[in-house]
Amino acid sequence: MKGIMHHLEIYVSDLKESKDFWEWLLFKLGYKEYQKWDKGISYILNDSYIVFVQAEERFLDIPYHRCRVGLNHLAFYGESKGFVDEITNELRKKEIRILYEDKHPYAGGRDHYAVYFESPDRMKVEVVAE
Incomplete structure (x- = not known):
């Protein structure tokens, strides 16, 4: 552990x-x-x-921003490229903003199949194919 x-x-x-x-x-x-x-x-x-x-x-007047000091993003393993594609399709149906759409699904590089998107507070979230 x-x-x-x-x-x-x-x-x-x-x-x-x-x-x-x-x-x-x-x-x-x-x-x-x-x-x-x-x-x-x-x-x-x-x-x-x-x-x-x-x-x-009293703390809501200072919004989160991933480029300030602190947490930038959370990345989770997906099961496969197909799983990443499934998540991507659901994000689109839910009208959740996909980041780096022009480079999707290789925004992290040629060997990094993933989808990047934002939470309601604009935290970046990533799901990566295993």
Whole structure:
């Protein structure tokens, strides 16, 4: 277990919107709902979990930006190129912004098949073919 991430906690501007966005993706990746309370929700896969917490109103005037100091993006393994394509199609149906569309699915290089997109708070998310 040494070195495996235990959990990741992300504060969000709108918990309901974030839940709607993240839940479909995390469920497709094999996560299950883990904990739920008034101001947060978590999803678990094996021994690691991701937590989303509603940010306090007083902090909402400073929006997240992935190019500032802090977390840039989250990257998840997909099952295959076909899985990445399936995610991409669902993103388009949901009208979720796909990043680097002009270079998709090789925006990370010729040997890196992936889709990049944004969460409601504009955090970059990546799903990579194994």
